Amino acid sequence: MDVQHYKDALLRKRGEILGSGGIKLQASMENNTRQGDMADQASGNNEVHIQLKLKQTDAKILQAIEEALWRIEKGTYGACRDCAEPIAEARLNAIPWTRVCIACKEKQNS
16 A cells, blocks of 8 residues: 555645635625624624634544544554454545445444
């Protein structure tokens, strides 16, 4: 397994998330404090809520990326956290920060 390929992908994704910053959220919150009719204010509240949800998702992905980079350094990257079997390369290519193989993920979701 070419771990450098996955490390590069993880670092690239981390850079994308960190590069997006909180500027959009701040602008949405400032726009929402302006006077407007009830529909404008409701729309603004909804936009801020969506932006907050996206930031929470980004934070979770960032944490998973940091953990994956740590596993690369430790030499345990690519092994399922739950069953210790190797995670399929197709899954790692799709989600390089994943902690579990597809079988264990399906068990979690059932």
